[in-house]
Amino acid sequence: MKKIIKYVIIDILRNRIVLAYTLFLLLISMSVFNLEDNSAKGLLSLLNIILIIVPLVSLLFSAIYVYNSAEFMELLVSQPLKRKTIWLSLYTGLAISMGIAFFVGAGLPILLYAATATGLTMLLMGILLSVIFVAIAMLAAVMTRDKAKGIGVSILLWLYFSLLFDGIILFILFQFADYPLENFMVGVSAFNPIDISRIMILLQLDESALMGYTGAVFKQVFGTTPGLMATFLVLFIWVSMPVWISARKFNRKDL
Secondary structure, three states, X not given: OHHHHHHHHHHHHOOHHHHHHHHHHHHHHHHHHHHOOOHHHHHHHHHHHHHHHHHHHHHHHHHHHXXXXXXXXXXXXXXXXXXXXXXXXXXXXXXXXXXXXXXXXXXXXXHHHOOOHHHHHHHHXXXXXXXXXXXXXXXXXXXXXXXXXXXXXXXXXXXXXXXXXXXXXXXXXXXOOOOOOHHHHHHHHHHOHHHHHHHHHHHHOOHHHHHHHHHHHHHHHHOOHHHHHHHHHHHHHHHHHHHHHHHHHHHHOOO
């Protein structure tokens, strides 16, 4: 298992797309912090870039990599190795590689210019988003044989989590504006890891004060120790569930 993980990590970190992704994050991060005189403003400017670019690249690159590794996986399956071990090794290698790419591209500038609780929260959320969307991409890839269809599903998932989910929530809030939906919003946010990450970072920036009573509810829930533990439990489920389901699918899949 260690050899497979090592091979996948080395192979990915030498990939031009990953190198370009890392360089892009590095240039954007350095530019944002150098243009802003306040590190908090720099983090706020970097927030939307991380919440959009990181899930998109993690989804697309991971899905494409899985499809392009079909022959490699067939070779491994022919060896005396469990399919579950092969799949988990591939996931671990992808997750570590995308996490390293994010850490070098955005994490180092954050540690250099904004090594605060907010900066560390953003760094942690960026790594978790990378890991989560690698898991979602592998689930999408194992569900269908067709490469174009799998990549299309990955793009649709990114659109849903990044754009459509917020649109649906805004529609519900508009339709039921006369009802107290603050607690409902807290529960619904668990169904989108991007929303959870955004809330956690905004609470650290004290931007929740601009959100009125809803922001106060979020701070009351996510700002406490039990709330933080529940948040990380939800994010852990977002990692483990897609990996577990995709591993079961791969174990039964006819290669």
